Amino acid sequence: MWRAEAKAVPVKAAPGEAASVEAASVEAESGEAASVEAASVEAAPGQAAPVEAAWVAGGAIGRPVSRLWTLGLFRSELTITLRRWRTLALLGVLAAVPVLVGIAVKIETGDGSTAGQRGDGGAGPAFMAQITNNGLFLVFTALAATLPFLLPMAVGVVAGDAVAGEANSGTLRYLLVAPAGRTRLLLAKYATTVTFCLLATLVVAVSALAVGALLFPLGDLTTISGTRISLADGLVRALFIALAVTASLLGVAALGLFVSTLTNSGIAAMATTVGLLTTVQILDQIPQLHAIQPYLFSHYWLSFADLMREPVYWVELQKNLGLQAVYVAVFGSAAWARFTTKDVTA
Amino acid sequence: MAPYASDDSTPAGKADDLRVGRRKAVRYIVPVTVIGVAAATIGLVPALADSGDPDLPKITAQQLIEKIAASDVQQLSGTVKITTDLGLPDLGGLESGLLSGATGATGDDGGSSADPSAKLTELASGTHTLRVAADGPDRQKLSLLENAAEYSLIHNGKDVWGYDSASNEVYHSTVEQGTEAAEPVPTTPKDLTDEALKAVDDTTSVTVDGTVQVAGRDAYKLLVKPKQSGSTVGAISVAVDARTGLPLKFTLTPASGGAAVVDAGFTQVSFAKPGAATFDFTPPKGAKVTEEDGADAAAEAPAPSKGDLEGDFAKDLAGLDVLGDGWTSVATFDSGGEGMPSSGDLPDAGGLGGFLGSFGDKVDGKFGSGTVFSTRLVNALVTDDGKVYVGAVTKDALVKAANTGK
Numbered sequence: 080m081w082r083a084e085a086k087a088v089p090v091k092a093a094p095g096e097a098a099s100v101e102a103a104s105v106e107a108e109s110g111e112a113a114s115v116e117a118a119s120v121e122a123a124p125g126q127a128a129p130v131e132a133a134w135v136a137g138g139a140i141g142r143p144v145s146r147l148w149t150l151g152l153f154r155s156e157l158t159i160t161l162r163r164w165r166t167l168a169l170l171g172v173l174a175a176v177p178v179l180v181g182i183a184v185k186i187e188t189g190d191g192s193t194a195g196q197r198g199d200g201g202a203g204p205a206f207m208a209q210i211t212n213n214g215l216f217l218v219f220t221a222l223a224a225t226l227p228f229l230l231p232m233a234v235g236v237v238a239g240d241a242v243a244g245e246a247n248s249g250t251l252r253y254l255l256v257a258p259a260g261r262t263r264l265l266l267a268k269y270a271t272t273v274t275f276c277l278l279a280t281l282v283v284a285v286s287a288l289a290v291g292a293l294l295f296p297l298g299d300l301t302t303i304s305g306t307r308i309s310l311a312d313g314l315v316r317a318l319f320i321a322l323a324v325t326a327s328l329l330g331v332a333a334l335g336l337f338v339s340t341l342t343n344s345g346i347a348a349m350a351t352t353v354g355l356l357t358t359v360q361i362l363d364q365i366p367q368l369h370a371i372q373p374y375l376f377s378h379y380w381l382s383f384a385d386l387m388r389e390p391v392y393w394v395e396l397q398k399n400l401g402l403q404a405v406y407v408a409v410f411g412s413a414a415w416a417r418f419t420t421k422d423v424t425a
Numbered sequence: 426m427a428p429y430a431s432d433d434s435t436p437a438g439k440a441d442d443l444r445v446g447r448r449k450a451v452r453y454i455v456p457v458t459v460i461g462v463a464a465a466t467i468g469l470v471p472a473l474a475d476s477g478d479p480d481l482p483k484i485t486a487q488q489l490i491e492k493i494a495a496s497d498v499q500q501l502s503g504t505v506k507i508t509t510d511l512g513l514p515d516l517g518g519l520e521s522g523l524l525s526g527a528t529g530a531t532g533d534d535g536g537s538s539a540d541p542s543a544k545l546t547e548l549a550s551g552t553h554t555l556r557v558a559a560d561g562p563d564r565q566k567l568s569l570l571e572n573a574a575e576y577s578l579i580h581n582g583k584d585v586w587g588y589d590s591a592s593n594e595v596y597h598s599t600v601e602q603g604t605e606a607a608e609p610v611p612t613t614p615k616d617l618t619d620e621a622l623k624a625v626d627d628t629t630s631v632t633v634d635g636t637v638q639v640a641g642r643d644a645y646k647l648l649v650k651p652k653q654s655g656s657t658v659g660a661i662s663v664a665v666d667a668r669t670g671l672p673l674k675f676t677l678t679p680a681s682g683g684a685a686v687v688d689a690g691f692t693q694v695s696f697a698k699p700g701a702a703t704f705d706f707t708p709p710k711g712a713k714v715t716e717e718d719g720a721d722a723a724a725e726a727p728a729p730s731k732g733d734l735e736g737d738f739a740k741d742l743a744g745l746d747v748l749g750d751g752w753t754s755v756a757t758f759d760s761g762g763e764g765m766p767s768s769g770d771l772p773d774a775g776g777l778g779g780f781l782g783s784f785g786d787k788v789d790g791k792f793g794s795g796t797v798f799s800t801r802l803v804n805a806l807v808t809d810d811g812k813v814y815v816g817a818v819t820k821d822a823l824v825k826a827a828n829t830g831k
Binding site (some may be wrong): 203206208209211212213223300301303304305306307381382386389392394405408409410412413415416419420 | 449505692705712
């Protein structure tokens with residue numbers, strides 16, 4: 080409940096627009112709204128107070144402080160998202176994957192053999208075979224292992240919950256009476272989801288790096304093209320790979336946000352997003368559908384491994400970025416069209 | 426309900442609703458437009474990028490062939506896309522099992538997944554992306570790009586390294602300094618073109634078929650066609666770089682029509698000297714290294730049977746006879762106990778033979794009876810008494826050859 084925050088404060092000053100209905104409903108529950116205000120001002124006094132002052136002084140226009148407003152909105156959104164137990168649990172699970180992989184590889188190779196070396200050769204996630212020689216490869220293996228399902232699922236949960244969750248718990252209308260406007264609220268929601276994408280990827284990468292450094296040696300590494308690069312170069316590439324993985328998740332994030340604007344049930348939005356994700360992954364595996372596969376958002380996800388080639392093979396990385404940009408543009412604008420015209424009843 | 430209903434029926438309310446409804450609908454134009462722009466971009470960009478055939482001075486087929494022969498490209502790096510569609514039945518893992526069984530190169534015991542002959546056999550079907558780099562006769566590199574992995578074949582001085590990053594296995598053999606390391610399978614457009622031009626004689630028509638752009642470079646198109654009927658080869662088209670004479674694209678279309686059997690072309694090429702580090706290779710720590718010992722290397726490496734795409738088979742088929750000449754020549758040999766297993770001569774492989782037989786057609790002729798195995802390019806006739814006839818010819822031509830050869 081406390082999440083409605085300072086945004087409820089300028090309601091009384093807010094002129095006309097679509098807010099009138101919502102304002103009425105806020106007043107109907109004024110008892111609750113008042114307590115919300117009290118709590119929120121304490122929660123974020125730093126940015127909220129001057130913004131309000133400027134709002135009052137600047138009148139209805141209030142543009143000079145708009146950037147601050149968005150940033151404040153984004154910051155409060157981010158804090159709220161990251162404080163959820165659900166989010167923390169997801170990040171915990173993501174951090175546990177490299178630990179499990181690292182320990183499993185350590186145990187399997189305790190007798191000196193190399194991981195992933197079986198008759199068929201191609202078992203296990205990518206880069207598995209090199210982990211024992213260089214702990215840095217655990218970063219790549221962990222990302223390759225989590226990118227198909229775990230990472231996008233976590234993003235789907237956060238994105239799906241973004242709008243529908245608010246609607247479900249009845250806090251969306253309080254948010255909307257804030258003079259920030261729906262577009263800006265949606266942007267703040269998407270920025271929060273994107274930040275979560277980056278954070279989730281970094282959690283996997285950092286956890287993998289820590290486990291890899293702890294259990295296996297570090298040092299110069301061999302790229303998959305067979306050339307050698309220094310550890311520093313390897314770490315730089317690991318950072319770029321984390322960014323490429325983050326970029327791969329942007330499409331899912333936009334899709335989740337769009338689904339989230341369609342329904343008032345947070346659970347339904349999350350389930351739909353994760354369901355769509357799984358469906359797309361399955362479609363990407365069926366050889367007969369190769370004609371549509373290049374347009375599926377997950378098709379070029381593994382292209383991040385191309386950053387480990389020497390020289391880097393950019394073709395598929397560029398295709399991936401282009402595809403994600405198209406998904407963000409299509410579903411982002413669809414979410415905007417839906418959210419800005421939606422009747423908010425809860 | 427009633428008061429609201431009457432409210433709605435007022436003209437003002439209606440107009441408002443309409444206006445609001447229209448405004449809502451207008452917003453959805455944005456995502457629809459975005460989809461349209463994206464679709465148009467995907468559809469139009471390749472068409473716009475195709476800047477038409479370049480204008481080049483006229484050249485005769487003879488001059489063009491000489492240009493290819495005189496081509497002396499020592500330094501290059503680029504990306505090659507190769508698509509092969511031999512029309513082999515898709516056997517999945519079994520196929521590679523059979524192929525590697527035929528080459529005797531791999532197996533669970535002692536075989537290395539980094540062995541070049543085993544690895545490059547993968548090129549026989551599907552689409553693959555290769556990277557090539559060369560710096561003089563002593564230093565070459567060929568990489569087969571795979572999903573999150575790569576297979577590299579590196580020749581540097583007297584060392585030949587094969588590195589399979591997926592399994593972290595290394596293959597090592599040595600060649601004499603100064604000799605060009607032979608690849609077990611022709612992979613680049615140049616290799617393929619050299620093979621095709623070997624077959625050029627009076628049974629072949631060679632023409633220059635206009636110009637084309639490949640990998641951003643102006644090129645002449647050389648069209649090689651068999652004059653004889655009975656060949657499964659429809660035409661071979663080679664795009665030759667106008668400046669360097671290097672073949673940039675090789676396309677083999679079957680006589681039966683349809684998609685190309687082999688289509689290999691540069692998607693990107695540069696004639697700058699590749700970085701020296703490209704050819705440096707030290708086996709990574711912990712990698713399993715398979716050494717090819719000298720005797721084996723002498724027997725296997727310098728004898729690449731490039732005669733046809735199924736060259737790996739031909740390796741086992743020393744002492745084979747050739748019937749006919751030119752494009753309709755048919756190779757024949759007595760399978761005895763080796764080569765392709767057939768139900769006829771390998772009773773103990775009955776299960777496998779019967780299985781293979783299900784892919785073939787039964788034929789009868791003066792030679793007796795046998796089974797024809799067809800692909801889109803190469804047909805093979807295995808007679809019941811164990812003789813095998815193989816050629817890039819039609820089924821009828823194969824039976825005719827068997828009849829006359831008897």
